Amino acid sequence: MPKQVDHDERRRQLTEALLRIASTRGLQAVSMREIAAEAGVSLRVVQYYFTDKQALLDSGLAELAARLDRRVRQRAAADTGRLSTRGVFEAVLGAILPSDEQSRLDSLAWTAYYTAALTDPALAAAALTRPDALEDFLTTRLTTAQQAGDLASDRDPRTEVATLLALANGLTASVLGRQRSHAAATAIIDYHLDRLFGPTATLRPPPD
Amino acid sequence: MPKQVDHDERRRQLTEALLRIASTRGLQAVSMREIAAEAGVSLRVVQYYFTDKQALLDSGLAELAARLDRRVRQRAAADTGRLSTRGVFEAVLGAILPSDEQSRLDSLAWTAYYTAALTDPALAAAALTRPDALEDFLTTRLTTAQQAGDLASDRDPRTEVATLLALANGLTASVLGRQRSHAAATAIIDYHLDRLFGPTATLRPPPD
DNA sequence: ACTGTTAGGATACGACTGTATCCATAAAGG
DNA sequence: CCTTTATGGATACAGTCGTATCCTAACAGT
Numbered sequence: 075m076p077k078q079v080d081h082d083e084r085r086r087q088l089t090e091a092l093l094r095i096a097s098t099r100g101l102q103a104v105s106m107r108e109i110a111a112e113a114g115v116s117l118r119v120v121q122y123y124f125t126d127k128q129a130l131l132d133s134g135l136a137e138l139a140a141r142l143d144r145r146v147r148q149r150a151a152a153d154t155g156r157l158s159t160r161g162v163f164e165a166v167l168g169a170i171l172p173s174d175e176q177s178r179l180d181s182l183a184w185t186a187y188y189t190a191a192l193t194d195p196a197l198a199a200a201a202l203t204r205p206d207a208l209e210d211f212l213t214t215r216l217t218t219a220q221q222a223g224d225l226a227s228d229r230d231p232r233t234e235v236a237t238l239l240a241l242a243n244g245l246t247a248s249v250l251g252r253q254r255s256h257a258a259a260t261a262i263i264d265y266h267l268d269r270l271f272g273p274t275a276t277l278r279p280p281p282d
Numbered sequence: 283m284p285k286q287v288d289h290d291e292r293r294r295q296l297t298e299a300l301l302r303i304a305s306t307r308g309l310q311a312v313s314m315r316e317i318a319a320e321a322g323v324s325l326r327v328v329q330y331y332f333t334d335k336q337a338l339l340d341s342g343l344a345e346l347a348a349r350l351d352r353r354v355r356q357r358a359a360a361d362t363g364r365l366s367t368r369g370v371f372e373a374v375l376g377a378i379l380p381s382d383e384q385s386r387l388d389s390l391a392w393t394a395y396y397t398a399a400l401t402d403p404a405l406a407a408a409a410l411t412r413p414d415a416l417e418d419f420l421t422t423r424l425t426t427a428q429q430a431g432d433l434a435s436d437r438d439p440r441t442e443v444a445t446l447l448a449l450a451n452g453l454t455a456s457v458l459g460r461q462r463s464h465a466a467a468t469a470i471i472d473y474h475l476d477r478l479f480g481p482t483a484t485l486r487p488p489p490d
Numbered sequence: 491a492c493t494g495t496t497a498g499g500a501t502a503c504g505a506c507t508g509t510a511t512c513c514a515t516a517a518a519g520g
Numbered sequence: 521c522c523t524t525t526a527t528g529g530a531t532a533c534a535g536t537c538g539t540a541t542c543c544t545a546a547c548a549g550t
Binding site: 097099100101103185186188189194202204230233236239240241242244248250251253261 | 306309390394400412438441448449451456459461474
């Protein structure tokens, strides 16, 4: 047998080439030949490791979901026990908003996939499933905080969580379109976390 | 001369055919021939009334912006004087969220354009300009309400408006993806308007 | 009535698409 | 050693794309 190639590694390289194109030139600029060129291989190699273009697109979507999940998990879930409830929300929402260049590119690709899924049934199943896990986790956490007295009793945890996630998505769109800076988006999130959890002590000036 | 055709009317028909395709099959499904078929004319006619595909896309974007502007204006700005500040916000935000089938289709097309503009410089200039007018109008209105004592003094009108608009966009995305119903999105908006303007009197049960 | 312009039908061009096929090479197993 | 199999280069195919061209038909102005 020939060179004995690691198929998973090859597929990973091609998937990353695909996402690089999708995030910089859009999902409609993704073609078999473009992926090959971006990855520095021939067209045949792309065909060899992926049966279909659809398989390639599916792989890109899966990798993207894994990346976003990883980002949220690394920022928050690792030491979720040690963080305050507010800290958890800051971490999760901060992980959703595009901050550095890489997360911006990933958000761009994700937006492209999401939009394509709205009119393409082949992508809808994979891209339009609601990520219940994150929402449930935050709702549970916020409900607990409310029972502990850290959240006003007239707040509805489910609605508050749904709001913050939808708000983060809306802000993300505006950051991607460069209508708002990352800092401005973060400020808006913080404003609402302040209201949610009351005038927090973190950076309050010392009492005179 | 021949049939003496109304060029503007012809262009309007073709633009609407374009938007019909973009909102149901996506912007990447829009081709000259598809537009011709959708409008029931020949390819040559499409070429005759639009010099470019780019001109066609620009026309679609302009029509879309006009429709959304019209929707907001009809719901709110016409009798903005007679409405309460809360009523204005309900009207504007309700006009942004896709409600009936037509506004859903328009929102789909708008989302497709916005996403395409993120990676296509030819669309970026027209689609990624911040609609300052609406935001400024609402901010002014909210500031006035605050001065009249209808809004708690520790609220920041600018941030509140930016939040509600970004929230409406985020909720719109979830409604388009059928992850949330229109009613659920409206409930979330109302929840926050309740908090903004205090426990409102509109539907409060009569005091015993 | 003739002429010139406008409106569109028909067709073609080169580029690009996803996919399929043919064939060469290289290494592992007998 | 030699056959088999995994890898990938080269090329082809049938569509579709935006755009260009050619030509005809119908009417306005003179």
